[in-house]
Amino acid sequence: MRSGAYPPETDRDSSQERPTSIGGWRGWIEQQTGISSLLRELLDERIPGGPRWAYVFGSGLLYLFLSQVVTGIFLALYYVPSSDHAHTTVSYISKVVTSGLFLRSIHAYGATAIIILLFLHISQTLLYGSYKGRRELLWLCGCVLLALMLGMAFTGYLLPWDEKAYFASAVGTNIITEIPVIGPPIQQLLRGGQQMGTLTLSRFFVLHVFVLPGLLLAFIGSHLYLFRRAKPAGPIKEDPVHPQLPTARFYPAQLVMDLAASLLIIVALGLVAYFIPFRLGPVANPSDTTYIPRPEWYYIPIFEWLKILSGKWSLFGGIVLPGLLALLFAAIPFFDRGRDRRPWKRPIVVGGFAVFVLCYAGLGALSYHSDSSDPIISRQLAHQKQAEIDYMHQPFQPEASSPAPAVAPPVAADPLIAKGATIFAAGPCSDCHGDHGQGTDMAPPLIGVGQKYSSDRLAFLLHHRTQRMIDGGMPPVDLDQADTNALVAYLRSLKQ
Amino acid sequence: MSTHRQDRRSFLGFALTTVGGLISAALAVPLVRFAAFPLRRQAEEVSWSDVGKVEEFRSLNAPAARAIDVKRIDGWRSTVAKSSVYVLPAASGKPKVLSSVCPHLGCSLRWIEKQDHFVCPCHGGTFTADGVHVSGPPLRAMDELESKVEDGVLKVRFQLFRQLVAKKEPVG
Numbered sequence: 001m002r003s004g005a006y007p008p009e010t011d012r013d014s015s016q017e018r019p020t021s022i023g024g025w026r027g028w029i030e031q032q033t034g035i036s037s038l039l040r041e042l043l044d045e046r047i048p049g050g051p052r053w054a055y056v057f058g059s060g061l062l063y064l065f066l067s068q069v070v071t072g073i074f075l076a077l078y079y080v081p082s083s084d085h086a087h088t089t090v091s092y093i094s095k096v097v098t099s100g101l102f103l104r105s106i107h108a109y110g111a112t113a114i115i116i117l118l119f120l121h122i123s124q125t126l127l128y129g130s131y132k133g134r135r136e137l138l139w140l141c142g143c144v145l146l147a148l149m150l151g152m153a154f155t156g157y158l159l160p161w162d163e164k165a166y167f168a169s170a171v172g173t174n175i176i177t178e179i180p181v182i183g184p185p186i187q188q189l190l191r192g193g194q195q196m197g198t199l200t201l202s203r204f205f206v207l208h209v210f211v212l213p214g215l216l217l218a219f220i221g222s223h224l225y226l227f228r229r230a231k232p233a234g235p236i237k238e239d240p241v242h243p244q245l246p247t248a249r250f251y252p253a254q255l256v257m258d259l260a261a262s263l264l265i266i267v268a269l270g271l272v273a274y275f276i277p278f279r280l281g282p283v284a285n286p287s288d289t290t291y292i293p294r295p296e297w298y299y300i301p302i303f304e305w306l307k308i309l310s311g312k313w314s315l316f317g318g319i320v321l322p323g324l325l326a327l328l329f330a331a332i333p334f335f336d337r338g339r340d341r342r343p344w345k346r347p348i349v350v351g352g353f354a355v356f357v358l359c360y361a362g363l364g365a366l367s368y369h370s371d372s373s374d375p376i377i378s379r380q381l382a383h384q385k386q387a388e389i390d391y392m393h394q395p396f397q398p399e400a401s402s403p404a405p406a407v408a409p410p411v412a413a414d415p416l417i418a419k420g421a422t423i424f425a426a427g428p429c430s431d432c433h434g435d436h437g438q439g440t441d442m443a444p445p446l447i448g449v450g451q452k453y454s455s456d457r458l459a460f461l462l463h464h465r466t467q468r469m470i471d472g473g474m475p476p477v478d479l480d481q482a483d484t485n486a487l488v489a490y491l492r493s494l495k496q
Numbered sequence: 497m498s499t500h501r502q503d504r505r506s507f508l509g510f511a512l513t514t515v516g517g518l519i520s521a522a523l524a525v526p527l528v529r530f531a532a533f534p535l536r537r538q539a540e541e542v543s544w545s546d547v548g549k550v551e552e553f554r555s556l557n558a559p560a561a562r563a564i565d566v567k568r569i570d571g572w573r574s575t576v577a578k579s580s581v582y583v584l585p586a587a588s589g590k591p592k593v594l595s596s597v598c599p600h601l602g603c604s605l606r607w608i609e610k611q612d613h614f615v616c617p618c619h620g621g622t623f624t625a626d627g628v629h630v631s632g633p634p635l636r637a638m639d640e641l642e643s644k645v646e647d648g649v650l651k652v653r654f655q656l657f658r659q660l661v662a663k664k665e666p667v668g
Binding site (some may be wrong): 070071074077080085088089091092096097098099100102103252255256259263266397398399400403 | 509514515516519523525526527529530532536569571573574575
């Protein structure tokens, strides 16, 4: 406890209203933690020009981030990040677990809410010129947070492993290969291989659950620290470096406004999640050739942009221009250095931002228009939506995990076929093509392949893989003539 | 700072704490329900597992261990797990089937031919060849499982029972 013998340290704390002594457990806690001085430090923030509704977006984002962390941790109670379980577990969450659909919807719509709040927060900062006056690092920190949040939205999208998730992420990771030289290795690193698969899901999961949230926490902390150090910028007429206006404390009025805004967000999110639950579609089927992937609405304009600038312009449109725009955006406080914060005195920054927003919205509208005016696409999109609705109505199917070694494969009469069956089961063949050549997510079925190809052709294919087989991840076969003949005999015996 | 202002601040603080507390409590409800879901689930119907042809057990003169496949829904998957049961000798009629799970703390009981007893390897509980408790910490006899003979096949319903109590009560 501080005693009255000490003079007040600063003029800003002249009110002397701190409790002189508190007894009992509260006093003990205070003595050990100093929490009430910390709270005072947080709540007594001085805002030039007083509290305003325009300042609520930052704390709204903080609230949403916390909500995502909490709902995300709870979802992880049931979720399994593996390509053969992810969809089942999300389906289990949505269809079986109490409040599961609601929590998943809060989490999924929470991402959308964060994007909206980010837009509002950035617009407010740009319009108010709040990045001015020794706030460059604060702004850059915010830019990193924006990138991290977009990364969270992108990585989280794949995790349910439904059709939409799979194809949108496949397209998204393909864009990276536009970057010359380093693009393809980056894509493979992100995917954990050439193709989308269970390793991709693990990687996205680790990014979504460990790496990005850790970075977000660090940068949110820095953002808040830098903000408190720079002090709130206040209204547009305020000088960004030497504030002149009378100040008011954060507590209570601004806190009430911030809490009211967060309350509004909770209620809106809760209502949407309750009445329009977020749908899970049918499980990802990489061989589906009819599926038309569309990204989440906030990425739609980028998608449309890539459609317009295809071919030789795709490097420019997909990588160079967005990269330049991002750099330009991050550099705003470095070239807009005047002390005047009024938006009409900063036409380049404010106008530039307005043009960008209009173009972005315009591209979105264009995409919507072109999708709805093309009868084939709009029919397919409607079909996909209906498939999702139908899937949500189907009862949950538990995944049959069959450790059942009990069912022995029927013993083949022909010893050559039996030998081939042993080779097939022992080698890597059955790992991808299934125990009985029935096919899996990783490789097509082999049943009926004997009717399609002659023995010689099959033997040839085993040792001289086609490009399609190589692309599909088929390893080279290293067998001698006798074993090859046995394997071919077995393959030809696989019939419906 | 006037007293009036201080009153207003402490009232606001109180109001904010109350409203915030209520909202947090409301939000916690779905979270708690979500996390506690496995506790609220109804016990599912126990399925019948095949033990073997009833003829095989006619010639027994000591309890015989058999591994059975037990189908069950394990969260989001349906699994087939191996469990062990003891089939007791029965010259005619339906043989008695005992669970191998010790009613004390759940270790696997062993049939020790030389001692003519079931012995728990963990805490030394012993049972007669009929599963009746002889000595050691267990509070009840070995658990008999519901069984039936269908088309000459002995079938059993594998269940777990509450540990550490004198009464046999099924769990899950």
